[in-house]
Amino acid sequence: MILLKGAPGSGKTSLIENLNLSPYTLGYDMFRELFAVTAPVAGDDNASLVLGQRIERQVVQATHDAVENRLKLGALVVIDATNVTVADQKVWRDMGHKYNYDVALYDVQSELTDDELLARNDLRGDQRVAEDIVVKKAQQSRESGVALGVHKIESELQLRKLGTVAERDFNLFDKVVVFGDIHSCADTLKEAIADHGDLDDPRIAWIFLGDLFDRGPDALGVFELLAPRVEQDNVFLIEGNHELNLRRVLTNTASKGSYRDSRATRDQLLAGGHMAAEQLAFLNHFVPFIGFTKAQQIFFASHGGVQVDKVPYSVTAGGKIIYDVSNIPDYYFIYGAASRTHTWNRQTEYGHDANLLASDDVVQFHGHRNGSRSDGPQPMDAVPNVWNLESGVETGGKLSVAVIGECGQTAGYQYDGPPFERPVVVPDMSAVPLSARLASDEGIRAKDIGNRITAYNFTRETFQKGQWNPETTAARGLFLRDDTVIARGxxxxxxxxxxxxxxxxxVIQHFELPVRISEKANGFLLIVAAVDGELVYYTKGGPTPFSKAGQQLFERRFDAEKRQKFTGLLSRTNVSVTFEVVLENDPHLVDIIGEDLIFLDVINNAIDFTFRPELEQAVQAILNIRRVPSTVVTTRGQLATAIDYYQHEIVFEGAVLLDAAGRMTKIKSDYYSAAKAIRGPLTGVLRGTAETLPQTMQETQHKLADSGIWQNLTEYTKVNPHGDTVLDMPRILKAINFQH
Structure with missing residues (x-):
């Protein structure tokens, strides 16, 4: 992935055209043109693009979706955007690294002056931008560096070389051993290796054509045999579709429930003590193909089998072949050559004519497919100069191996796979560290918040579809450093x-008495913990503008001496303390008197959720803070009466119930629920996405109109800590004398 850096007018488009990079280039401006039209501009000879309000987010999303799809296919990607800040670069870096991309940056602006940039900008026609933006972007480009994990390209010559791969000279080796698909058949693999030498023998080159894992009985055995040797100069790993699938599972880029075999492999490796990071580090050593020479014969190895004569190459003055695969995505080498329809759908054509792969000049090795799915495997050398090394080892077939001798001649060998009806290792996931279990659950979102701390929360899909399990239930404002919980809600x-x-x-019949009933304040949750002797302040999402606002309120309320004592208590006891934060500029649905900070609970910093009630008095003694109002009921009749009261008779949010066994539930009042039903549609009117309230709320709309609020809705708003303009619902509801 190449990031072009520079202010508008710096010459990014010209560079792209000069280097013939247009087919690989994407950028926000390309999608702005698709969304926009042009119109004349007052006092200006040039027209302007007309994009419209609130469309920029769609432009950004469309650009990111297009880039990510190309990354999935393994294509060269050039990003034509200003990329003048480290934050800009990080967006693309993170996306690229998710798909094992090398991310490079080329500074097109370089030493151009503002005057030169402005003059060039004047020549951009309807793409011209305001002069102050050009100057601002130019200055940002000069002041910013290069994001960590992005390397800088120093010259156009370096840029031209990206996308080229040089052949390897294998005359250094006495022989070359090439393995077909292994599919977790570790014992068969070990037998074949022992028959041809030692993996640690530097005189032998060992090439693995991909699909090391899945379906077979022992993924762990294959991993532990090859992973320690990935740095050796004689071991070469080629990416197959099952390595690609495993990467998608490990990086949570796979659709939910897909790649069942790869999930089984991941879990076997996790249970064997090989965490996701170690598995990904292993996968990062795989390449799409290898071209090499031995004894004056050219060889080409890929997983899927390709038409090598269609892979562009050039020959250096020294006779060395340089493959230029800028215009060929990794997908082609992984899945192999196919008809137009199969290629369009990113599919393998299993029953294709293998003669189409043959070349007079190149001997090719591939795996992945051998005849149609309904046919048995064909002989590995059925087509001249094409060695097909997929022979169904995991389904009772063979492991095929080709060996190139010292003079360049090739011979084939086959080894019996395990019985097809076989038990697959079922890993004991209870021994897997917490961070690995969380990382492997697609229903959980992980976010690096710095200082080696990861924030976990369940995904929107988990919430919407109710896909709850012990991990997704626990991961609600959960913060880990390595495998240690350092804060939690x-x-x-x-x-x-x-x-x-x-x-x-x-609740009435089965909750264990006594039951504590605590009033629910209408604010947001603040989690406070001590990390490295300092207080940290998080919302469920981690450090956010809201947590910052909560921290500021906390520090206004409690002086340095109290905060120091509080830090000591949290450090000694390894707990988090939760508060409800009520702010003037964060109006919810219930009227407030002023800003407030309400002490809720003390929670143990562990994956198993438990309260620490014995520490509540210590917190109150240090901070002299009000505890959330609560009552305790001791009979089922009292419990039933309390539920009715909090549901039907109050004008605040509701209550939280906690029984003696630790079970919890929330009650939302009728008032709160009715007010919340209005807020969504009325927010749509404020933002221009709706013109009226739903038919069922016409009476409320008439009241809003009669009070003058409907006509002046923007005057009944506040800007919250996140910078969003939101409705001041308590003020609005009070003005129309809202009754549920």
Whole structure:
């Protein structure tokens, strides 16, 4: 992935055209043109693109989607954007690294002056941007560096060489051993290796054509045989589709439930003590293909089998072949040559004519496919100069191996695979470290928040589809450093009557008495913990503008001496303390008197959710803070009465119930639920996505109009800590005398 850096007018487009990079280039401007039209500009001879308000987010999303799809295919990608800040570069770097891309940056602006940039900008026609933006971007480009994990390209010559791969000279080796698809058949692999030498013998080159894992009985055995040797100069790993699938599973880029075989491989390796990072580090050593020479014969090895005569190459003055694969995605080498229809759908053509792969000048090795799915494997040397080394080892077939001798001649060998009806190793995941279990769950979102700390939360899809398990339930504002919980909020628990939660009858009949009922303040949750002797402040998403606002309120309320004592308590006891934060500029649905900070609970820093009630008095003694109002009921009659009260008779948010066994549920008041039903549609009116409230809310709309609010809705807003303009619902509801 090549990032072009420079202010508008610096010459990025010209460079792209001069180096014939247009087919590989994507950028925001390309999609702006697709979304936009042109129109005249007052006092200006040049027209301007007309994009419209709130479209930029769609432009950005469309660009990112297009780039990510090309990354999935393994294509050269050039990003034509200003990329003048490290933050800009990080967006593309993170996307590229997810797909094992090398990310490079070329500074097109270089030493250009503002005057030169402005003069060039004047020549851009309807693409011209405001002069102040050009100057600002130019200055940012001069001041910013290169993001960590991105390397800088120093010259156009270096740029031209990207996308080229030189053949390797294998005359250094006495022989070359090439393995077909192994599919987790470790014992068969070990037998074949022992028959031809030693992996650590530097006189022998060992090439593995991909699909090392999945389907077979022992992925762990294959991994532990090859992973320690990836740095050796005589071991060469070629990427197959099953390595690609495993990468997708490990990086959570696979669709939910897909690649079952690769998930089984991942879990075997995790249970064997090889964490996701180690598995990815191993996969990072795989390449799409290898071209090499031995005894004046040219050889080519890839997983899928390709028409090598269509892979562009040049010959240096010294006779060395340089393959230029800028215009060929990795997909082609992984899945192999296919018809137009199969290629369009990114599919393998299993029953293709293998003679199409033959070349008079190049001997090719490949795996992945051998005849149609309904046919048995064909002989490995059925087509001249094409060695097909996929022979169904994991389904009772053979492991095929080709050996190139000292004079360049090739011979084939086959080894029996394990019985097809075989037990597959089922890993004991209980021994897998917590961070690995969380990382392997697609229902959990992980975010690096710095200082070696990762914030975990369940995904939107998990919430919407109710895909709950012990990990997704725990990962709700959970913070780990390595495998140690350093801060945490509450486990996910549900509203009364909500799907996956408790019904009213469940609570009244089965909650273990006594039951604590705490009023629910209408603010946001703040989690405070001590890390390395310093207080940290998180919302469920980690450090955010809201957590910063909560920290500021905390520091206004409690002086340095109290904060120091509080830090000591949290450090000694390894707990987190939760607070409800109510801010003037964060209006929810219930009227407030002023900003407030309400002490909720003390929670143990562990994956198994537990309260630490014995520390509540210590927190109150240090901070002299108000605890959330609560009552304790000791009979089922009292419990039923309390539920009715909090559901039907109050004008605040509701309550949280905690029984003696630690079960929790939330009650939302009728008032709160009715007010919340109005807020969404009214926010749509504020943002221009709707013109009226739904038909069922016409009475409310009439009240808003009669009070003058409807006509002046923007005056009934506040800007929250995140910088978003939101409705001041308490003020609006009070003005129309809202009753649920």
């Amino acid at each position: 509450y486990e996910k628990f549900f509203n009364l009557g909500e799907q996956h939660g408790y019904t009213k009858d469940d």
